Amino acid sequence: MxxxxxxxxxxxxxxxxxxxxxxxxxxxxxxxxxxxxxxxxxxxxxxxxxxxxxxxxxxxxxxxxxxxxxxxxxxxxxxSISKAFVFGLALEDHGRDYVNSKVSVEPTGEAFNSIVLDEVTNRPYNPMVNAGAIATADLIKGKNGTERLKRMLEMFKRYTGRDHDINVPVFLSEKATGYRNRAMAYLMLNFGMVSEKIDETLDLYFQQCSIxxxxxxxxxxxxxxxxxxxxxxxxxxxxxxxxxxxxxxxxxxxxxxxxxxxxxxxxxxxxxxxxxxxxxxxxxxxxxxxxxxxxxxxxxxxxxxxxxxxxxxxxxxxxxxxxxxxxxxxxxxxxxxxxxxxx
CATH class of the missing domain: 3.40.710.10 (DD-peptidase/beta-lactamase superfamily)
Known part of the structure; x- marks a missing residue:
């Protein structure tokens, strides 16, 4: 339907x-x-x-x-509302233990765009801050960015009962101004929390926010x-x-x-x-x-x-x-x- x-x-x-x-x-x-x-x-x-x-x-x-x-x-x-539901998709793709090895579930008390990781585990604190959401998006399965985005949009359709579009100007605007998010992604790459497909994952993250x-x-x-x-x-x-x-x-x-x-x-x-x-x-x-x-x-x-x-x-x-x-x-x-x- x-x-x-x-x-x-x-x-x-x-x-x-x-x-x-x-x-x-x-x-x-x-x-x-x-x-x-x-x-x-x-x-x-x-x-x-x-x-x-x-x-x-x-x-x-x-x-x-x-x-x-x-x-x-x-x-x-x-x-950022997308973060909760993409977290759910990552859990379905990998299970609790693996997702939790990449993203913690602790409140931070910090701003959502803070460039900070857990000092002990080097994980982002939770899937609802930007660093955690980028790490979560990185976990979404698919052979390329297009397939991963398609799976994400299909997931949202199951929740809402209708198809959703990407606001391209917002996506491009976020991509053009997303310097802090890039910094977070490369910091997490340094600690092995995300894969090397940084650009593809960041595009996916910016697109999910632009639904x-x-x-x-x-x-x-x-x-x-x-x-x-x-x-x-x-x-x-x-x-x-x-x-x-x-x-x-x-x-x-x-x-x-x-x-x-x-x-x-x-x-x-x-x-x-x-x-x-x-x-x-x-x-x-x-x-x-x-x-x-x-x-x-x-x-x-x-x-x-x-x-x-x-x-x-x-x-x-x-x-x-x-x-x-x-x-x-x-x-x-x-x-x-x-x-x-x-x-």
């Missing part, structure tokens, strides 16, 4: 017609659409073209229901992980079930750059952000959340997106470590009396 019109039709056919959650999401969107904090990323020239007012929120349940409001059709580049998505895609990505690796609408498996916990564990501890600890404390959901303005967040067994808003805070995370996820987590008790009765029952709010099965 490659046409999103078909995907949306199928999703809508099983989405509750009357749901308090739909109204809640509309109110949440209105609450934060006028928030003007943050700044659009401009260190990659093409990213600076994004409009600060763009704002979309989408939630997809593990039953395949789609709730969305705002600019959920607006395309943007996935950027075009929208807020709905981000919600479908996270809903697929929330559903044990199976797309809740197409029913296609996107990732081997045994590696889902690996991906979402690293997202929880490392997914929000050097604000990951604060995020884990306040929101408590596995998530990954990108400097394009996207956030994808997972409530395992329940829903996937996708938000898009280009203005970023000083850590590189979407200001409006963080607020939306904070409210959803607090209002519905979605924090992974929450033991208190939530203010609202997510099941009941989504079902709207339509008899949705318990999770």
């Amino acid at each position: 490659s046409n999103f019109g078909e995907l949306q039709s199928l999703a809508n056919s099983i989405t509750a017609v009357t749901s308090p959650f739909r109204n809640y999401l509309n109110d949440l969107y209105e609450k934060y659409r006028s928030l003007n904090e943050g700044a659009v990323a401009d260190y990659i020239p093409e990213l600076a073209l994004a409009k600060p007012e763009w704002f979309g929120v989408c939630v997809v349940t593990t039953e395949g229901q789609v709730f969305e409001v705002g600019d959920c059709d607006q395309l943007f580049t996935i950027q 075009m998505v929208n807020a709905r895609d981000l919600a479908m990505l996270s809903a697929t992980l929330a559903n044990g690796g199976v797309n809740p609408v197409t029913k296609q498996r996107a990732i081997d079930e045994r590696y889902v916990q690996d991906v979402i564990s690293v997202m929880l501890t490392c997914g929000m750059y050097d604000a990951s600890g604060e995020w884990c404390y306040r929101v408590g959901l596995p998530a990954k952000s990108g400097v394009g303005g996207g956030i994808t967040a997972i409530a395992p067994g329940k829903v996937g959340i996708g938000t898009f808003s280009p203005p970023l805070d000083v850590k590189g995370n979407s200001v409006r997106g963080i607020k939306v996820c904070e409210d959803l987590s607090q209002d519905f008790g979605l924090h992974l470590f929450n033991v208190a009765k939530p203010e609202r029952n997510l099941q009941e709010w989504i079902a709207g009396g339509d008899g949705i099965n318990d999770w």
